[in-house]
Amino acid sequence: MQISEERRSIKATVIWQINQIAEEERKTLPPLADDLVLLDSGLDSLAIAVLVARLEETLGLDPFTESDDIAYPVTLGAFIRFYQDAAGSK
């Protein structure tokens, strides 16, 4: 399956922002694999809220607010796909 440049760059941005927040909060994260459960990652709901706010700033996307029907992504992979799909439907 071909992954578009845009999807790749969104994934990189999400990972970079997660690492950034972890560094600010002095937290050590487990490896950021696709099947990592977000709330097991060491990031609490506040940190995820901050992540969403920063991603809106850098990507111009807030799929949580833009979509009417939110299935909250449980894993990191689903979270990233959520953003990739939102970008693709723009």
Place this chain on the structure above:
Amino acid sequence: MKAIRDALGSASASSGRFLWGANTSVSLSDLRIGSSLGGRLRELAGRSVLVATRDQLSAALALIELDGVAHRLVICPPDLSSDHLPAVIHKAGVEAIVSDRDLDDQGSLGGRLHVDCSVALTQADRAQVDRRATEWVLLTSGTTGAPKMLVHSFAALTASIKGGQNQGAEVVWGTFYDIRRYGGLQIFLRAVLGHGSLVLSSADESSEDYLSRLRAHAATHISGTPSHWRRALMSPSARAIAPHYVRLSGEIADQAILNTLRSFYPQAAIGHAYASTEAGVGFEVTDGLEGFPASLVGAGGEVELKVEGGSLRIRSPRTALGYVGEGRSALMDAEGFVDTDDIVEPRGDRYYFLGRRSGIINVGGLKVYPEEVEAVINRHPSVRMSLVRPRRSPITGSLVVADVVLNGEPEPDFKREILRLCHESLATHKIPATIRFVPTLDVAAAGKLARQHA
């Protein structure tokens, strides 16, 4: 019962004392024999008078003449929306309007006595005017909705002004605050009831121009909000003035602005006063530190402080009597304490201001006072001022975000450094999710940072 004019004393006592406006000035000794009201003072005696001038100097002259003559003085701040004017006039029972402009275009004023006020004085005979204690009505600087109107006695307004202190003939006051608001009025009264002069600011002039005039008149005692001062310190003229006394009030004075003023004006006494239109002048802190000594709470004395439900409450002879048309109970509790709605927190032997009760941001059920976060951000040496505001979040309801004005150009590490400061001193939910560098922040007419909460 003494009125302002009585304090001007003899011709010799008031000679050499001036009120300086942006374009013209008035000698206080001329005011003893002259009138800004075209000799129509008698028509205003015993009436409820609205002072609605464009120019601050005109307002100053009218207040000096009308105190002790009018039944009630309703002071219209410069930025009062004309939409609110009819309600103010109605509620305060205004019978006459003193103004330096043509008010005919505002039909709601019709039928009431209109007296022109001018900075060009004319000779006037005052001998036949009856004397009385005048009620002063001040409007609050609410950002939304109709302003609240508070009734003060002249005794309450002047109760914090002590003879001897800052009252020498060489004292030249300056105020970034408009004198038609409580904070500025305190400075006006200190100037005219003492032996000094006063340099008035003008809405039309920049802080640069006002600072130049403060320098030209060798102002010694200068007052403003922390926002006024942060703006003034950005001006090249800030180093040209050499005040002996720097006063802050109207907003929380954080350690950063106190330290910056200390380094700009090493020769000056720097004090931050706690005052509000409702509670009057509470106290002044002069030890150079933010917050105030916990020993002030519950200590008794003329001004009594207590903290209840997190907010500072004040009982003193300096508080307002009440809101226009309402009983005392709307303003104060059964014991006579006024709730300031300013939230304070004890840490060690001091209390610190967290912010206004109405400004609370709710982050996932936890409270954040924007002012507390701003005080931390402002500690960064490159930050001039900051505004913390809520941002909607799909996860936590709200988050806090910060708009920051820098002293110079942004550098790549600034955001990280500011966040580090926040992490060192604040709980995680108070740390801004995002930081944006902006060229300026709005400062409302009352000299306070414009906040958008309801």
